[in-house]
Amino acid sequence: MPAVLEVKHLKKTYVSRKGAGRTSELVAVDGVSFEINEGEILGFIGPNGAGKTTTIKMITGLAKPTEGEISICGHSVAKDRVRAMRYVGGVIETPDMYPDMTGLTNLKYLVTLHPKDTMIDPQDATLAAKPKKELDAQRVEDVLRMVGLWERRNDLVRKYSLGMKQRLGIAQALLSKPKLLILDEPANGLDPAGIKYIRDLLRNLAGVYKMGILVSSHQLNEIQLMCDRVLIINNGKIISQKRIDELSKDETGASNIVIKIDKPAEAAAYVKQKFNVNAQISGSDLRIRTAMDTGTLTKELVLGGFNVYGIATEEVRLEDVFIDATGEGK
Amino acid sequence: MFKQLYFGELKKMFSLKTALIFFAIFVFGFIIVGLSFRAIGNLVEIDTVGMQDLSPMQSNRINVSEEETQSRLSVLRTELDRAEAEKAEEGYSYYLSLLNSMDEIYYLKSQIEIYEYIADNELYHTDLYFYDTVLYGVSSLGEQTATPFAVTMLGVFAFLLSIYALIIGSGAYATEMRNGTLKILLLHPISRNQLTLAKLLAMLTILTGAFLVIFICTVCYSYLAYHDPGYTMLFVFNAQSVFQAGYAFPLLLSVMSLLVNTLAYGIMAFFFGTLTRKRVLGFVLPYALDFAAPLVGMAGLSRFWITNVIAFESFFGVGMGLNTGSNFFLSLPLAIVYFGAMIALSFVVFHQRDVA
Numbered sequence: 001m002p003a004v005l006e007v008k009h010l011k012k013t014y015v016s017r018k019g020a021g022r023t024s025e026l027v028a029v030d031g032v033s034f035e036i037n038e039g040e041i042l043g044f045i046g047p048n049g050a051g052k053t054t055t056i057k058m059i060t061g062l063a064k065p066t067e068g069e070i071s072i073c074g075h076s077v078a079k080d081r082v083r084a085m086r087y088v089g090g091v092i093e094t095p096d097m098y099p100d101m102t103g104l105t106n107l108k109y110l111v112t113l114h115p116k117d118t119m120i121d122p123q124d125a126t127l128a129a130k131p132k133k134e135l136d137a138q139r140v141e142d143v144l145r146m147v148g149l150w151e152r153r154n155d156l157v158r159k160y161s162l163g164m165k166q167r168l169g170i171a172q173a174l175l176s177k178p179k180l181l182i183l184d185e186p187a188n189g190l191d192p193a194g195i196k197y198i199r200d201l202l203r204n205l206a207g208v209y210k211m212g213i214l215v216s217s218h219q220l221n222e223i224q225l226m227c228d229r230v231l232i233i234n235n236g237k238i239i240s241q242k243r244i245d246e247l248s249k250d251e252t253g254a255s256n257i258v259i260k261i262d263k264p265a266e267a268a269a270y271v272k273q274k275f276n277v278n279a280q281i282s283g284s285d286l287r288i289r290t291a292m293d294t295g296t297l298t299k300e301l302v303l304g305g306f307n308v309y310g311i312a313t314e315e316v317r318l319e320d321v322f323i324d325a326t327g328e329g330k
Numbered sequence: 331m332f333k334q335l336y337f338g339e340l341k342k343m344f345s346l347k348t349a350l351i352f353f354a355i356f357v358f359g360f361i362i363v364g365l366s367f368r369a370i371g372n373l374v375e376i377d378t379v380g381m382q383d384l385s386p387m388q389s390n391r392i393n394v395s396e397e398e399t400q401s402r403l404s405v406l407r408t409e410l411d412r413a414e415a416e417k418a419e420e421g422y423s424y425y426l427s428l429l430n431s432m433d434e435i436y437y438l439k440s441q442i443e444i445y446e447y448i449a450d451n452e453l454y455h456t457d458l459y460f461y462d463t464v465l466y467g468v469s470s471l472g473e474q475t476a477t478p479f480a481v482t483m484l485g486v487f488a489f490l491l492s493i494y495a496l497i498i499g500s501g502a503y504a505t506e507m508r509n510g511t512l513k514i515l516l517l518h519p520i521s522r523n524q525l526t527l528a529k530l531l532a533m534l535t536i537l538t539g540a541f542l543v544i545f546i547c548t549v550c551y552s553y554l555a556y557h558d559p560g561y562t563m564l565f566v567f568n569a570q571s572v573f574q575a576g577y578a579f580p581l582l583l584s585v586m587s588l589l590v591n592t593l594a595y596g597i598m599a600f601f602f603g604t605l606t607r608k609r610v611l612g613f614v615l616p617y618a619l620d621f622a623a624p625l626v627g628m629a630g631l632s633r634f635w636i637t638n639v640i641a642f643e644s645f646f647g648v649g650m651g652l653n654t655g656s657n658f659f660l661s662l663p664l665a666i667v668y669f670g671a672m673i674a675l676s677f678v679v680f681h682q683r684d685v686a
Binding site: 057060061062063064081082083085086088089090091092093094096097098099100109110112113114115118169172173176 | 331334335338341342345509510511513514515516517518519520521682684685
């Protein structure tokens, strides 16, 4: 899968003057490298002030990196930002729109800033023949319906709730059918139904339209449900990079397996002898840390003469991984 | 792409509400000032004016007999006929010929008005006092009402337009930064320089439009009230000099200098708003520069000061007079350098800046 976003050794240093020629340096982002592939949703998490937003601002060209390279669909942001931005849609920090315009007029204005060829499939001749105005109007309607705002399109944005602004922000980001979608706290202000709606929408965009999506959020359970991969950043450095489906595994590939079994003490001894792993007993549960999959383990235990009533990989919440990695809460 | 950007900026910057409020103030001011001058003209009695606090340089005394009045009137009327015939022949180039010379028709008309007033009221062998050629009280009657009226209005136009320019210019970037919409805008495939250019051009377009609206209203009003748009436009836009020095000057040049001033204030507000990211500073700093002008004047550097070099009207006799040592050929290049630098810096500053 080709990468839609490649970030290499990104660094951002803020120099603040303290008078009399003395300066102090603050390294906000320090050697961050990662990439996002087509159709992949990457969660970007970290404590407040870890450098998430600074990184996103550098990716979108709002801030200039001190060092490092960023390329979007092969176009360098530093050298050709305008070209690179053709493939990007996003909401940064807060979904800010022109408050004195309606949702519809906001989008109608913003859609004119996209060139025609980013809006259409080059293979589709019927679309290419249509005037830009017509395509724009259609696209605006499509995205408004997509985020469920079509009914409220004629309300002024200043009267929108935060959740509606969030939806409008996402609609705006989708206008140009971007290859890379960047969303900062997209679930902020949304009600539970809205969160699920947006989550399904994003999964759909990644699955069907092959968008690469970067989601930065503090709502870790949301990230866990939505993303394919997660990036944990702290003090400007990436401290952990994991696939969501491998969250429960550690570096050696081991994860905790909990087994309900009839003779836990004997089973523990059996496992110790056979696979040389320590097992903990709690009531009728046996807890083993191993890289073996549950199927093999069940077969071995049954063959060893035990009754296995249940077996499952212990679920690891992203929250725990996050707190573990960042050392927060200690 | 640039076209869309430009029209988008135009739409964002032009707030109908603000424009209507300004226009309402303008019309209201026009009517109030006009009515009050008309009312004053009817109320003021010639003998209540007296010398008041006019300096001897500015005042004139007339004390004439009936015969003198009649002979003066016939001479003045002949002269006026000749001058008007000349004006009709020359068309509007007549105004250009007035550079640094007295507007003869205006002078003759005001003189005729004075003597007619004397004749109508039989004010013979009485001491009457004048402010330049315009008699207080008498000046308020008939056509001469335009003069003090226009002096007041010129100040109102310049003030209204400069305020409007500051509002539009200071908000160009600062508002988008405050609202956070700049982040959204820069996520689109547009270059920062294009955006700055679009904003600058949109601002200049709106200010030129505002200026034209006020200008056209003035001309229409002049035509309706005084039945001669050309002649009374001269009053309205050159009134201060007409009033103070008895001079009249090229119509177009003084009108243009008001436009230049408006655009210059817009550019200053645009620059400071972009530089400081604060709309209020974009609004206040141009006025601060203006208020600092007297201080700079104390250091003898008046003629180099930014808000002085754009006072082009002073070279054509309108306004508060020339700054010491200043001349058109010093001010023009200085203005180009100052405002060129402000525009260029706006581009550079915004291009280099991280958007917070």
